[in-house]
Amino acid sequence: MSHYDFSAQRLFVDDALAPGVDIAPPPEALNYLLNVLRLRGGDAILLFNGRDGEFLAHVAETTRRSAKLRVDRQTRPQTAPADLDYCFAPLKQARLDYMAQKATEMGAGRLVPVITRRTQVRRVNSARLRANAIEAAEQCGVLVVPEAPEAMELDDFIAAFPADRLLVFCDEDAPIANPVEALKGRTGKGVSVLVGPEGGFDDAERAAIGRLSNVARISLGPRVLRADTASVAALAIVQATIGDWCGNHL
Template sequence: MPDISARAPRLFVDFPLAEGATVPLDKAQANYIGNVLRLGAGADVLVFNGREGEWHAKVIAGRRRPEELSVVARLRPQPAPGDLHYLFAPLKHARLDYMVQKAVEMGASAIRPVITRHTQVSRVNIERMRANAIEAAEQCGILTLPEIGEEQPLAAAVAALGPDRLLVFCDEAAPVADPLAALSAARRGPLAVLIGPEGGFSEEERTFLKRRDNVLVLSLGPRILRADTAAVAALALVQATLGDWVPGA
């Protein structure tokens, strides 16, 4: 089979995938395939559903525009899911969109908004977050979609992690030290990364987090980072030392 991965568009479809299956396109996907990309019958498309790997499919002609895909063959098996939870204080729309997309690209398996004392946005649009997660997965060749959680108070979100999950608490007030060395000394296992709001954590929240048994307080360097920048920096550090960037991890 020719290599189509570099030129074919990728679509997330929430349907079972198997050789010979017919998969319907929703209106947005049909418009994208037919009107934006101008693909006709027989054109190649890559599809995934987050459960059964990546598949080669072909466009089936509709009355006015493509309405269905015919699944041809599986190209990649579904990888084992990661185990990296990303907790963050919600941001306003554009920066929240960016943060969700980057968390998906960096391998987060669960994305959970948490409400802190200085959080500026108290409610988030879960469907918008999911749409951004799907878009990032489509564009970056990712096959597993993260779980998107409802917003929770900080204490409840931390309690839900369970005692065995290492919480990497990124705190701008922590003494500046070598974050790579600190992470490299930690034991491997289930991970969670916590990024706070623009106003930082309150002293009560810092005290609460530091009292947790399985916590690593981490500085991200000598400069104060915006929350969306801190997300990328922290997730990159964690993946490079304890996560799936490490050979054999």
């Protein structure tokens, strides 16, 4: 990724990608292609769909209201999604948009809304969550777009949590102050990072989370972080300690 051309324009598409395939961009992408990027016949663009890798394509045909993109060749093979879930109490919309974008950039494979007793926003627009993840992937060279399942209650999340999966629980009362030390040597079949709402988890919720079989409680430092800031801090700690920043693939 260090030699990646970040000036290249990228577009996510749902279509299957292969050399010679023609792609008709969806209506929501046409304005971006024709009026923002001002692409014209012969201009190049990179396409990806989260399944087939990244491909170089060019504008084969354009009118005032339509465009056709022709796929030329693959530029990068598809990367496997990380088995890294970012689980969060839903936020108000602008901050939720930011969180979805940053979690995507940090390598999360799924964005999982979890409803707690102190959650202020109890409904999540999954389509908007995914749209923000796609936008972040387009801008930062990511080939995998995180899944965005429907919101679930914390009790259901705990009941369904696999015994062999590692839960990284962001807890202001974690017994080890240094989060790197708290994660050192911790493993599991995949990792889920859980961040609570403004005001934190209540005592009953914290006790229920603590009863799971493979929990690493980590502190995010001496300052109170907003939940959207906590997303970046927690995922950075995980990636730097047990994730792909240190050569591991979760």
